[in-house]
Amino acid sequence: MKIHNFEQFEEQITKNQDIFKEEVKDNKKVILICGDSGCVANNSLKLKEKFDLLINQKNLQDRFLVKLTGCFGFCSKGPFVKIMPDNVTYHKVKEQDIFEIFESHLLNNVIVERLLYNKTKDISLIDFYNKQKKIALDGCGVIDPHKIEECFAIKGYTALKRCLSSLTSLQVIEEVSESGLRGRGGGGFPTGKKWLTAYNQQNEKKYVICNADEGDPGAFMDRAILEGNPHSVIEGMIIAGYAIGASKGYVYIRAEYPSAVKKLEKALEDAYEYGLLGQNIMGTNFSFDIEIRLGAGAFVCGEETALIASIEGKRGMPNAKPPYPAIKGLWGKPTIINNVETFANLPFILKEGGVERFKSVGTEKSKGTKVFALAGKVNNIGLVEVPMGTTLRELIYDIGGGIANDKEFKAIQTGGPSGGCLTKEDLDTPIDFDSLLAKGSMMGSGGIIVMDEDNCMIDVAKFYLKFICEESCGKCTPCRIGTTRMLELLEKISDGKGEESDLEELDKLAHYIKKASLCGLGQSAPNPVLSTLDKFKEEYLEHIKEHKCRAKVCKSLIKYHIIPEKCHKCGVCARFCPVYAISGTVGKEPFEIDPEKCIKCGLCMSNCAFKSIEKTTGGENND
Amino acid sequence: MISSKSKEEIYNIIEKRKNMETPLMMILSDIQNKFGYIDLEVQQIVAEALNIPVSEIYGVVTFYSYFSLKPKGKYVISTCFGTACYVKGTQGIIDEFCNKLKIKPGETTEDGLFSIDILRCVGACSLAPVVTVNGKIYPHVKIADVDKIIKEYKDKEVLMNENS
Structure with missing residues (x-):
């Protein structure tokens, strides 16, 4: 099974290209069930058990195959069951529905109408999916992440083969730069530029790190990618290793994501078995290994230098930059750190003609797509991938289906604890790195929380600040003590004891903290307060002067x-x-x-x- | 005092990981998963085996919220406090659990049965607010459900005691 040269790799791709067609040959059917943590929490594993039981009882194993896939995206309507090749998807399926699907659809070819979403058989036609474009999420909800062969069927690892067989390291970096790919972890730093810095370092040891420490509360993009198609991330990391001249990669992943860790472990095992990891990949001189390292619940470890400290077995405290990790990183060696989603974009970009295809999506300065975890008070909660430049309005109303329970929209929060809240007036802002920053928020890693009239903005600011106070590593005084003082002021206001001068004090402290903190966490810590102060000052004043909390939360x-x-x-x-x-x-x-x-x-x-x-x-x- | 069996298990964990470069975090994660906590005695064993000062290990254990110095209750009630859960009212649910069990988040009831933990984010935002008890997920929890959840485990205990 081990691939020793490019020809053998091509053979694998050819051999597996019809894997999905084979499965449904001769009237056979495949039942796809979402096995992502979100749907598993909603009992989807039980659904598979039940199907298997019925199939086994009737001895129909040769006619029906049940598979678990990654996230379908439309989480609030899950769990989903999709029947192929009929391309019929059922939503909100419960254990007691399985018998009906089995008897009616599988045995008698009669669709169970009541379980269709909006009477639509082909769910990809609904509004929720209409404006989406899948690049980083390619394969999620389609393949079984436990089977590398299915990844071959969607042309997995062909970008790696192209890099190894026909591009030099520098050419790979040039293509990545040319594509305009910017870091998807939130910072938006040009990926090619980061790689070039590491490439230029003369050192026999270099490292590639995948940052999967998704600490932003209310965000699950990275988890969904790793659970849906871990191979896209592995392929991206190997390519990065080839580009900068590294032979070892680490995935730093949250211990709170046990299911993602398991799926990643299996994917790594498979990649080793096929010789896509390890010594002399596809018969070339290039060797690369990947190891998993677990995080242990510290938000600050999303920061590059803190993440490195954590892998090194220390407290996850950031260090001053420069030197940047690309020059002096893990164990003092040149290291590039990219986010899960950034890596997942690479197989698309580095396929033949991929750069042009990637560049054709997005805005002038932000190319490609962005994955968001859309949550909060919208009707359609889920995982979405949209072209850069899509407006917040399209995201909330066309994809998100508007505000739940006929309530009124109040704010949309992007960028997590480092970001800010935007209002009605900002709804036509296109989603890209620079536009969001200009409006006082930021792209962040992709958590989007929609809030309605029942959310108090002072309470929201308090929520984020409390989070920051707990997560501040304590190294710098402004972040450690300053945020605590800010929280006290907010508490005073929400207790009805605030004075108008407190607002000035908050503003002053916020600016000191932004200027005097060492790392990104501290520098952005006051953002939720500053943005609510800016956009919802009226609400602050109501709390102070009228002792009134219009959302009735305080x-x-x-x-x-x-x-x-x-x-x-x-x-x-x-x-x-x-x-x-x-x-x-x-x-x-x-x-x-x-x-x-x-x-x-x-x-x-x-x-x-x-x-x-x-x-x-x-x-x-x-x- | 730690039993010799547990000691052996800890040595096994260290042995398995020790060829990695800087394996401390991985070893501590394994120990946390296996025993549910990492007290000073365990830290001393790790310190000796890895030849790292115990003060440094204590520093690491106390830095990360995933590691615990004390054993937790038999049933760990984890309330998700990610933003999606927060905007849908997790605070009220946490307050109600604290109220009913008469402990604060991070504490364990005197009978050792329940602990309340605050989780950063389970990543199941479509089910917000989410509460998990020893991994079992309760979706869309309302304040009125808190009593039912506690009762479920108290009943389980009574049943187990009767059977034993």
Whole structure:
């Protein structure tokens, strides 16, 4: 099985090119089920078990094959079951639906209409997928990540073969530069430029690191890529190694992603078995090894120098740059660090004609696509890949299907704890590195959180700042102490004790921290506060002057109130109240909340079947 | 005191990893996964085996949130506090768990049954808010579900005690 030369590699590609057609030959059917962590959490493994059971019971193993794939993308409507070659996809499938799909569709070719999304058989036709373009996510939701042969079927490793057989290292770097690829981890640094610096270093040892320490809370792009098509990342890393002259690569991945680690381990094993990793790849002089290193839950380790410190077995604290890792990195050797998604773009770019195809997508200064984890208060939550230049409006309304529960859109947060919030006015901003930065936010790694009228922007700023305070490594005083002082000020405001001068103080501190911190985490730590201060100053002032939280989130500024006319006098609220703050007589008098005793936990409201309990704030109904 | 069996397991872990360059993080991850915590005694064993000062190892263990110095409860309730879960109301759920179990995040109940952990992000944002108990995922959790989740495990305990 081991590939010793380019001809043998081509043989593998030819041999496997019809693998998907073979599977469905002679009336056979394949059942694809999403096996990504998101759908697994929603019971998708049970669905596979159930199909297998039915198939085995009827001895139909030669007619039906059940496979687990990576993420289909449309997570909020999962788990998905796709039947090939019919190209029919069922959504929100539950265990009890399997029997019906089996009897009706598989045995009698009758489609189960009720499980179709919007009555559409071919799910790729719906709005959610319409404006997307898959480059980094190529193969996700299509192939079984456990089978390298399926990766060959979608031309996996052909870019590597092209590099090794017909390009010099420098030519590879030139093509990457020419494609305009910029780092997908958030910084947007030109990948080719980084590689060239490392290439120019004279050193017998160099390293390639894949940053899979996806620490941005609310983001799961990298995990989905690694679970959906780990080979694209491995191929990208080998190419990077060839380009800069490294023979060893490391994937630094979060320990919190056990399933991604497992799939990556299997993919590495397969790549070794085929000789795509190890000594003399495809019979050339080039050798490359990849090893997995686990992170242990420190956001700061997404920063290059901190990541290196962590692999070296130290506390993950950043160091001053320069020297840049491309000159002096892991164990003092030239090292390039790229994000998972950056690597996943390379097989596309380095195929024959790939540079031109890649350049044709995107904007002038941001080429290609970007993968986002679209989450929060939109109808369609999921993993999306859009051409750069797509507007935020298209992302939220066309792809995301608008705001859930008919609420009003309030803000969109990009860039995670280092980014900022954008408002209605910014919705027509095209998504690219520079436009988002100009609007006071940033691209970041791809987490996008949509917020509605029920989110308080002071609370949001507090959320991110708390995160930063906990994740600050403590090396620099401005970041360690400054962010804590900022958090205290925000807490004062959300407690209704704020003064207008606090806003100036916040602004001042934010600028000190940005200027005086060593690493990217500290320098961007105040961004969520600055951007909300800029775009939602009114809300800050309401908290301070009117003691009002319009989203009714800040506990000190709200009161729970039972509307007497609506109260059914059932007493359920009183039973749930943990502090016995609610009194009344069942069936006789409306119930009442004692504001002195109330701890504002909200249990009464969430348990009232008649929606008779409301929250009030500021001057409203403040009796 | 650590049992000789556990000691042996720790030596096995170190032996397996020790040929790597700077293997400390990988060894600590393995130990954390195997035992659920890394106390000072264990750190001393690792320090001796790798010839690294124990102070340095303590520094590393306390830096990363994935490593724990103390054993956790039999059932670890992890509430996801990623942004997607946060905007959908995780805070209320954490408060309710703390309220019901009378402990704070990071603490363990006196009977050793429950711990509350705050997770950064499970990456299952379409199921927000998410709570996991020993890996079992509870999607779209509401404040009113908290009691049910705790009860599920208390009932399980009662049943186990009756059977034993």
